[in-house]
Amino acid sequence: MKVTIVGAGNVGATCADVISYRGIASEVVLLDIKEGFAEGKALDIMQCATNTGFNTKVSGVTNDYSKTANSDVVVITSGIPRKPGMTREELIGINAGIVKSVAESVLQHSPHAIIVVVSNPMDTMTYLALKATGLPKNRIIGMGGALDSSRFRTYLSMALDKPANDIAAMVIGGHGDTTMIPLTRLASYNGIPVSQFLSQEALDKVAANTMVGGATLTGLLGTSAWYAPGASVAFLVDSILNDQKKMIACSVMVEGEYGQNDICIGVPCIIGKNGVEEIVEIELNESEKGLFAKSADAVRNMNDALKSILA
Numbered sequence: 001m002k003v004t005i006v007g008a009g010n011v012g013a014t015c016a017d018v019i020s021y022r023g024i025a026s027e028v029v030l031l032d033i034k035e036g037f038a039e040g041k042a043l044d045i046m047q048c049a050t051n052t053g054f055n056t057k058v059s060g061v062t063n064d065y066s067k068t069a070n071s072d073v074v075v076i077t078s079g080i081p082r083k084p085g086m087t088r089e090e091l092i093g094i095n096a097g098i099v100k101s102v103a104e105s106v107l108q109h110s111p112h113a114i115i116v117v118v119s120n121p122m123d124t125m126t127y128l129a130l131k132a133t134g135l136p137k138n139r140i141i142g143m144g145g146a147l148d149s150s151r152f153r154t155y156l157s158m159a160l161d162k163p164a165n166d167i168a169a170m171v172i173g174g175h176g177d178t179t180m181i182p183l184t185r186l187a188s189y190n191g192i193p194v195s196q197f198l199s200q201e202a203l204d205k206v207a208a209n210t211m212v213g214g215a216t217l218t219g220l221l222g223t224s225a226w227y228a229p230g231a232s233v234a235f236l237v238d239s240i241l242n243d244q245k246k247m248i249a250c251s252v253m254v255e256g257e258y259g260q261n262d263i264c265i266g267v268p269c270i271i272g273k274n275g276v277e278e279i280v281e282i283e284l285n286e287s288e289k290g291l292f293a294k295s296a297d298a299v300r301n302m303n304d305a306l307k308s309i310l311a
């Protein structure tokens with residue numbers, strides 16, 4: 001199975017590293033516009049093989065899409081990350097042009113690929129990739145919910161002082177500082193609602209920390225995060241390539257689900273070899289429904305900024 005990752009920067013290279021290390025794909029191609037950069041990252045990752053024991057073939061290319069031919073999955077991480085104090089939405093001006101041209105180029109060589117969009121603002125970039133390529137909606141998946149949910153589980157594990165892997169929890173809605181919806185009511189520790197162990201005040205703090213999870217790391221690092229984002233993309237790619245049918249919150253085109261239409265937004269999805277195989281409609285309470293409608297409005301408003309680029 002072949003995976004191409006466009007953008008060999010922090011997130012792209014980390015994703016290639018995790019995919020190789022975990023043997024998720026037999027071949028990974030990294031592509032970047034910076035001369036020699038993807039080649040260097042690929043060579044560095046390949047030189048881990050004998051010490052960590054993987055067999056994935058990793059190569060890097062400078063803007064040569066012919067080397068990406070017949071990829072099963074293409075991950076788009078190309079574009080600029082935010083700096084401290086910025087929102088993800090402020091990246092739209094530069095990243096929209098990059099994501100559109102990259103999506104069109106990858107499809108020319110991998111007409112059957114499933115495309116995973118990572119570049120921010122991710123929900124808007126996913127919508128753009130879908131509209132620009134005209135691909136069926138099951139083949140364009142925005143990665144955000146996998147990361148936001150892993151941050152939610154991490155903050156819950158810190159509050160509970162219990163292992164994150166014993167905690168089940170999900171974040172839906174937009175992948176933005178104010179649009180994310182951590183589903184605190186449904187979070188559980190080994191099947192027991194977390195509300196049995198944590199006060200409402202503690203749960204509210206966990207939810208607030210989750211929503212600004214990316215901004216907190218950007219403030220600490222000077223650029224946005226990459227270890228958890230790269231691992232989250234690899235987790236999603238694993239479910240596609242190995243047909244795991246995991247339920248993962250992903251940004252996908254909704255057609256009536258959760259009362260919304262014509263936007264890409266984070267909803268629980270079954271992810272397998274066909275990409276998005278099902279959107280799972282969970283029963284939200286009135287307050288969660290209100291938050292989802294508000295989040296959808298914000299995501300829809302951002303899509304308006306694409307009008308000129310899609311015209």
Ligand SMILES: NC(=O)C1=CN([C@@H]2O[C@H](COP(=O)(O)OP(=O)(O)OC[C@H]3O[C@@H](n4cnc5c(N)ncnc54)[C@H](O)[C@@H]3O)[C@@H](O)[C@H]2O)C=CC1
Nearest residue numbers: 007009010011032033078079080081118119120122143229
């Ligand atoms: N959806 C999510 O959950 C997350 C999204 N992100 C987003 O992912 C993107 C990448 O972040 P980083 O890897 O940290 O940035 P980075 O700056 O380390 O890497 C981006 C790479 O894209 C390359 N690039 C730019 N234009 C290109 C083009 N036309 N073709 C091929 N390569 C091109 C650059 O040369 C650079 O190497 C950002 O937009 C960031 O906001 C980051 C983390 C999580």
Ligand SMILES: O=C([O-])CC(=O)C(=O)O
Nearest residue numbers: 082088120214215224225
């Ligand atoms: O915060 C950012 O800009 C990058 C991102 O989407 C994340 O780490 O969640």
